Amino acid sequence: METVAPPAVAARPRLHPAEFLLDVLRGVAQVDFMPSPVTGLVFLVALAAAGWQYALYALVGCAVATATAHAFDVDRDTVSAGLRGFNGTLVALSFAVFLGAGHLSTFCLAVGGAVTVVFVTSALATILGTWNIPTLTAPFCITASVMTVAAPSFARVWHSGPGLAALPQPASDTTRLDWTQIWHGFLANFGQIFFMPQWYVGLIFLAGILIASRTAAAMACAGSAASLFVAWALGSPSRGIAEGLMGYNSVLVAMALCGVFLLPTAWSFGYALIGAAGATALTAAMTAFFTTFGGHTFTWPFVLTALAFVAAVPALPRLSRRP
Incomplete structure (x- = not known):
C-alpha cells in the first residue's frame, strides 16, 4: 500500500x-507593558x-518561560x-517572595x-483571543495562586520565618496619612507590581x-495618585498605603486603559482614572477574600478590572482600541 509522506515543515532560523x-x-x-530591553535591564537593577x-529569580523565570515558548515553536x-x-518573571519572583528565596x-x-x-x-490566549481580549497577568495569577495556597500542605515547600512576606490583614491601623507616607506610597505603588515595597x-x-x-510613565503616575486619593478617602490603613499595597493594581489599570490597549485621548484618560479608582476598591475586597484561606491578592484586581473595561470598549464609541 502506497503511503503519502507528510508535508515538510520548514525549519525556523536558529x-x-x-x-x-x-x-x-x-x-x-x-x-509593565514595555517591550524595551533597556527597560527590562533597569527593572532587574x-x-x-x-x-x-x-x-536572579525574575531573570531565571523569564528565561525559562521564554525558552519554553521557543521550544514549543510559539x-x-x-x-x-x-x-x-x-x-x-512574576511566577518565579512571587515564589521567591512568598516561599523564601533561599530554598x-x-x-x-x-x-x-x-x-x-x-x-x-x-x-487563555486561545480562549480570550476569540473576543480580542488580552490575557494580561491572569496566567501568573492562576499559577501563583494555586501554588501559594497549596504550599502549607507540603512540608518541603512551606517555610516560615523572618523575611517572608506576611499575609494581608484586615484594616486595623490608623488612617491618617503624613507627607512621608504619601510620597513613599506614591513610589511604592510602582515597586509592588514586583512585590517590592521600598520607595x-x-x-x-x-x-x-x-x-x-x-x-506610560504619566499614566502610571496618574494611576498611583488616583489610588492614593481613593484609598485615603475610603479610610484604608495608612501603613498599607505607604507600602504600596493599595495602589499597584491601579498603576497597571491606568497604563492599560490609556496608551497600551486604548488610544490615548482625553476620554480614555478619564476612563483610565475611573478604572484605577475601581481597582483600588477591588484590591481591598480581594485582599479580604484571599485572607480567609491564606491566599494573596497578586494582580487579580488589575486583571478583573482591565478585562471588564477593555471588553466594554466596543460599546463605548468615545473610546478606541489600539490597532
Whole structure:
C-alpha cells in the first residue's frame, strides 16, 4: 500500500544567544507593558536594589518561560516581544517572595512554574483571543495562586520565618496619612507590581517606564495618585498605603486603559482614572477574600478590572482600541 509522506515543515532560523537575551529582557519589561530591553535591564537593577536573589529569580523565570515558548515553536514575534516571558518573571519572583528565596525547593518550583505558565498563557490566549481580549497577568495569577495556597500542605515547600512576606490583614491601623507616607506610597505603588515595597525601588521602576514611554510613565503616575486619593478617602490603613499595597493594581489599570490597549485621548484618560479608582476598591475586597484561606491578592484586581473595561470598549464609541 502506497503511503503519502507528510508535508515538510520548514525549519525556523536558529535563535542566537544575543537575540534570546533581548527576548528575556523584553519579557521582564512587559510586566509593565514595555517591550524595551533597556527597560527590562533597569527593572532587574531595581530588583537587585531590593535583593540580588530577587533579580536572579525574575531573570531565571523569564528565561525559562521564554525558552519554553521557543521550544514549543510559539510565534516568534510574540515571544520576541516578551509576551511569553513576563508571566514567568512574576511566577518565579512571587515564589521567591512568598516561599523564601533561599530554598532549593523554591527555586525548583520557580522553574517548574515558569514552564507551566507558558501553557496556561497559551490556553487563555486561545480562549480570550476569540473576543480580542488580552490575557494580561491572569496566567501568573492562576499559577501563583494555586501554588501559594497549596504550599502549607507540603512540608518541603512551606517555610516560615523572618523575611517572608506576611499575609494581608484586615484594616486595623490608623488612617491618617503624613507627607512621608504619601510620597513613599506614591513610589511604592510602582515597586509592588514586583512585590517590592521600598520607595527607592519603585523610583527605579518608574525611571525604567519613562525610558520606554513618557505616556506610560504619566499614566502610571496618574494611576498611583488616583489610588492614593481613593484609598485615603475610603479610610484604608495608612501603613498599607505607604507600602504600596493599595495602589499597584491601579498603576497597571491606568497604563492599560490609556496608551497600551486604548488610544490615548482625553476620554480614555478619564476612563483610565475611573478604572484605577475601581481597582483600588477591588484590591481591598480581594485582599479580604484571599485572607480567609491564606491566599494573596497578586494582580487579580488589575486583571478583573482591565478585562471588564477593555471588553466594554466596543460599546463605548468615545473610546478606541489600539490597532
